[in-house]
Structure formats: C-alpha cells, structure tokens
Amino acid sequence: MMRQLAMAWVLLVCQGTAWAHKASDSYLVVDVQGNTVTAQWDIALRDIDFALGLDRDGNAEITWGELRARQSDVAAWALSRLALTRNGNCPLQVSGLQVDEHTDGGYAVLHLSGMCPGARGALGLHYRLLFDLDSLHRGLLRLTLDGATHSTVLSPTSGVLQFGPTQATRWEQFSQYLVEGVWHIWIGFDHILFLLSLLLPAVLVWHMRHWQGVTRFGVAAREVLWVVTSFTAAHSITLSLAALGLVSLPSRLVESAIALSVVLAAANNLWPVVERRRWLVAFGFGLIHGFGFASVLAELGLPADALVLSLLGFNLGVEVGQMAIVAGFLPVAFLLRNTRFYLRGIFVLGSWLTMLVAFIWLLERAFDLKLLSP
C-alpha cells in the first residue's frame, strides 16, 4: 500500500494527458417494421471474452472455431441484455453468426430476428450489455422504426429508451408520403390517361354533332376545375376508406374497373354520351381509382403512429401530381383547340389510342394475362 501511495503522483502524470483511446462499443442496427424485428449486433470479441471467456486454449488468440463452439452461450448472454417491447415483449433469437472488424479489432456479428405482440405504438428498448462489467461501454444504436430512423448512444444512464409516435419525424413522414403520392400519379399511366381522356374535351364543345373549340379560356378552366376536383374528392374518399381498413375490394376487380374507366372515358370522346356533366363521370370513376391508390399505399405501409398525417400527405401528393399535369396540359390544349392537329391528331387519334391501350389493360387485368406490360 505504501508503495502504491508513493506511486500515485508518479502514475498520474504518466498519463497526465489522459489519452482517449477506443473504449468498448457495440454496434446495434435494429429495423422494426410493424411487428417484425430484424437486427444486426456487432459485439467486440474482446468484450465477449472478458464476459464469457472465449480463449479456450489460453494462447491469446480467438479463432472462429472457439467462437462457434460458444455460439449458444454468446447468444444467450447477449439476448439476456437486450429487450425490445411493442405492446409487450418481442422475443428475439439469433438467426446467424458472422465476424467483422471495426477500428479496434474483431467483432462477432449476431443477426437477430423476432416478432412483437403489436405492430403499432411505441417501441421500448432496454440495453444493458456489459454495463455490469465495463461502465464505459456504449451501445451505438441505429433504429429504423416503421421507416423512421433514430440514432443514439446507449449508456448505463440511458439504456432504457422509448421510441414512438411523438418523435419529431412527423414532418418527415408527411413529406415522404407526399412524394410517394406525386410519384405514384406520375408512374400511374392508367390514372393519367383517365384524367387526360376527361380533360381532352374540356377545351372543346360538342356542337351540331361536331367538336369545336370553346370561345373563352375561362370556360375550359372551369370545366377542368370541376373534373379535377370531383376526381380528387372521389378518390380521396375511397382511398381513405380503404387505407383505414373500412372497405376493401379485390385488387383484380379494382384494377380491371380502372382500365374499364379509361376505355369508357376515351370512348365517350369519340361517341359522346356524356358531354355536359363530365364531373359526374370523374366522380364516379374516381371512386374506383381511389381503391387503386389504396393498394399502392398498402404496399408502402402506413405508419401506425401517423396514419392520418401520412394519408393526407399521400392524397396531397396525388393532387400535386395531377395539378402539374393539368398545368402542362391546359394552356397548350387551349392554344391548339381549333387546329386540325388538336381536333384530329390529339383528340380523335389520342382517344382511339387511349381506348385501345386501356382495353388491352382491361383484358390483361380481368383475365390475368400479359399482353403489353413487360
């Protein structure tokens, strides 16, 4: 003891600079989608050795064989120090073992998987790896919860965390779904063709069994406004009903009906049945198209904690996409409305082509064939 005392001063300045080096970290990447958990957990082999003793032959080298021989011990030890909850405990299991290197040496890579009792609501995480043995150990967590990412450092004082609905990612979720909405209307040719079929005659008027251009831009614009608004209102209703799980229709029926709606809208341009109240057509078929959007949204998955917000974002996105199409279409169509190019080329030929394509879609979808699309 005396000797230690004498050494105290000596030792202290020996590391007076107090170098910081690499203390112990584990790297935990967790992905939770609904009730499904997948994770990768990199734990330093030195740390596992310190906790469990891996170096069986005592030669200061850990081999792959020595690690593999203790796989079940390592798994049991690690899993007893990590708990995830979502409406209850999510039991985890080690589905694979690999190795990797980080800046301070070799790591065991544990691949984890598990299921939570609930698919919605807050996610609880309790981390306590090594804290009983090494209080400077930290867990570097990267959690993706229903698409939203959280990064944090887990320490003995912050090992228990809640992630969930009130996190500050609402705006991100909203804008993410907004972009998805825009994207979907842009790649959804059936929706675009339907809309265009209804818009093509907006700059024309059926007069004496012939189409001719409207006189004023305002007339065309009002027509477009009516059509687009009713289409929007209709598909918003069914999209919301379907997304909230209140109504559901078989997707084959929905997709076929959408194709049929395009066929009928284009046919109506060639053999007008409905000339005045196209907004009613837009509304009626818009209901069908809403179910189509809903199936896309179902594939994306709606975050449980921001359901309405995401739905609103997606809807608005679809609107923005439509508006962009209208804004591009209307001025050009109005300018060209009295030309042969518009009346014959775009209006008649375009409607024929649209009808043809949509008819093929209808056959494909109704009979589950592959005719056009790759």
Added chain:
Amino acid sequence: MCASLLASPAQSAPRTPFDDATVIEKLPFRAGDSRARELAALRASARKAPSDAVIAAALAQAYFDTAQARSDPRFIGYADAVLSPFDPQMSVDLLVIRGMLRQYRHDFDGALGDFAAALAQDPERAGAHAWRGAIYLVMAQYDKARQECAALLDLQRPVLQGGCTGLVQAYTGQLTSAYATLQKTLALARYDEQHLWLLTRLGEVSAWLGHKARAERHYRDALALGRDDAYLLAAWADFLLDNKRPAEVVKLLAGWEASDPLLLRLAEAETLLRVPAAIAHVQALDDRFAAAKLRGDTSHRAEEARFQLRLRNNAVLAVQLAAANYQVQKEPRDLRMLLEAALAARDPDAAKPARDWLQSTGFEDALMRALAEQTLQLPPVVKKQVMAP
C-alpha cells in the same frame, strides 16, 4: 445492406470465415501471463466476496495500472464497474481510485470532488493531494497546485512533493529550479516507476531549456529501465520529431499502433519519411477519431487537433479542436498545439490564450515563445477568408 447502415466508420462487411482455425481476434494477454494471472485471481476473489471493499480496491487498482501500461481504456471501464456497486458508501481507497478514473476521462471536477471526499475521511492521504496537484496543473491553477505540494511536504512525502514542486516550477517560468528540484528528487526515489517518471520529466524540462544532449540522456536512462510506458514513449517520440529524427520514431513505435497517441506520432514520422505505411496509419487514426465521436467522446481533442494540423493539413479544424481542448487542458503541449494551429490557420486571435498564458506564467520554452511571436506578426484576418487548404 445492414452493414452499410452500421454506424461504424470502418468499412465493415460481415463475413463467415471458412476455417475454424482462422484467428479472428488477438487478446492483450495470454492466460498464463503474470498480469493476466494476477487480474484473473483478483477477479475471482472479487466474485466470491462482492461486498469486500479491500478486494474491490485492489482489483480496480490493478485494472487502472493495466490501462496505464497498455494505454488501453477498456480497463478504465472495468475498474469503474468494479467500484460502482459501492457508491455512495465508498471507502477512502475506492474514492481515490474513482478520482483517478475520472481524471483519466477528463472529468476533472468530478475527480477533485472524489479526492476532497477522500481527504475528508483521511486528511493524511498523500495520494489524494498528489492527484489534486496534478489536476490543478493541467487546469493551469498553479496556486492551488502549490497548496497541494505544501500538503505533501507537511505529510513528509519528499518524492511526491518533489515531483509536484518541480512541475509547478517548470510550468511557471522557473525551468532551471525545476530541473534542480526534479534532479534532487530523483536521488530520493526508490522505485523504478518513480525513476521512470522523474527521468521522463527531466527529459522534457531539459528539452524546454534547449539542452538537447541532456534531454536525450534522461530519456535513454528512462527507456533503459525496460518498462512499458506510453507517456515516456510519447515524450521521447516528440523529442525525436522536434529534432528531425523521424526514422528513430518509426523504429521506436513499431508494435504500438494500438495506442492512439503513439500511432499519431508513428504516422507523423512515417509521413515525414514518405513511408507507404503512413497512408494506412493516417486512415486508421481518422477512423478512430470518427469512432470516438460516435460514442460522444471528446477527450481526444488534443490528439485530433495535432492530427488535423500535421497529417490532414486542415488548420482551420485544428484551431477549433485545439481551442476546445484548451478549455479543458492547459499544459505546455496543449498550448503549443494551439499556437501551431493558429499560426497555420493565420488566425492571431485564436492564439491569444496561449500568448496570455506565456505572459502570465513566464514559461521559458524558446520554441513556444518564438511561435507566439510569429502569431503576433500575422496580419489581422477576417475569419471567413481563412479556408482549409
């Protein structure tokens, strides 16, 4: 895909080794090494008697010593975990060790609190005074450091007192007296550890005085004791680098790559010599600083400033790091880095704390005085125009 998401600065790609015999990690000790046996025995005793403060203190001290010798911070965490179950009913021994661990992590206020608590229980605890003196020196609170030296004198601990006084003298513009004090203390010292430390500090003081040959002799005497000591190696490497002898640094530090401060010096030497290994070592340091940042560790800023300045040529970042480090640590090497970085970044204002320190302490190192003078010659610059090269 998981690998790319990993919050790791290293290029990581999990793999499955083909062969069971593949070595995937090297441990610091063989099971039969004397230190490993000592640690294992203490750990076993502690496990059997988890509430025994004496055993816990011995184990924590052994971990701390290991951290020092190997320059390996994992052992600091092990030591801390041994102590934490005793909080808040901690014996003097445990308080002193916790103070040591806290100062290691640059929690100087926490450490001072532990040493004060230890001295409240045992006013004659010389070790606590010695540690407090060292911390006050790092914090540039020289009057308080002197009080600790005086306490050591009262307790009749001449070696600790000599080391304490010698350093206060060195840092406050009395290098010649400092040299004499340390030299006198060396004659009183009885243990290798004490000799090693005093010789190292004599080497530093000699170098500040400009006595190169004498400095080298002290460093070589210290090395001849044959003990692993990261601080000695770093000081000797710095001396060699200052005297344009990088080839010797490369030889000296081969095998010490695991220690960040020593790897930093090795990479500096290799860069000066244009050795290919420099590239990998600079990258390794980059990765290690990034890894430290990920876990929220800021205690490496002194090294990182030097790294950015000398190996990355990023003077602007180096100034920021050196200035942040100066808020915590104010030893000569910290001030020198601040001066060098400010000079490289052509930012005379950033060097002001260092000039003030030189002025108020009268610290006599000619090199630092010249650097400070040069920062005064810089034209005043609008900071936004200073760009990283």
